[in-house]
Amino acid sequence: MSVRIIHDNCKKCKACYNQCPNDVIGWDDKKNAPFIAYPDECSHCGVCALECKFGAISHTIPLACCDDIMTFTPAINKPEKFDWKKWV
Known part of the structure; x- marks a missing residue:
């Protein structure tokens, strides 16, 4: 489970x-x-941990999600080496 409630820290604010x-x-x-x-419904957004x-709230993103995040990263062409002489 990626979300865990630490009841000793909980102030019952319902956030x-x-x-x-x-x-x-x-x-x-x-x-x-x-x-x-x-x-099983957790989408690993982390809102619960941010709001507390x-x-x-202890929130851990599963490794499977990390792989998905990296997969969905937009492909960006590698920048060419900066040549300062072009700008002088």
Whole structure:
């Protein structure tokens, strides 16, 4: 699982619950605490970790996603060596 809640740091502000675009994080009304409701739905966007001001969300991007990110990087031609003499 790429998202983990560190309950010792959680202040129960619901920021992670309210901001997760895929509803991965649920809210347990009885415990008044967040929980990972749908771990397979996580798109690894990191919004939950960014929104948590207390460091209660640990978010790890799986290696498979890193490979996808590199694959989708636009191909850019390698720049030619800079020749300052052309500019003088």
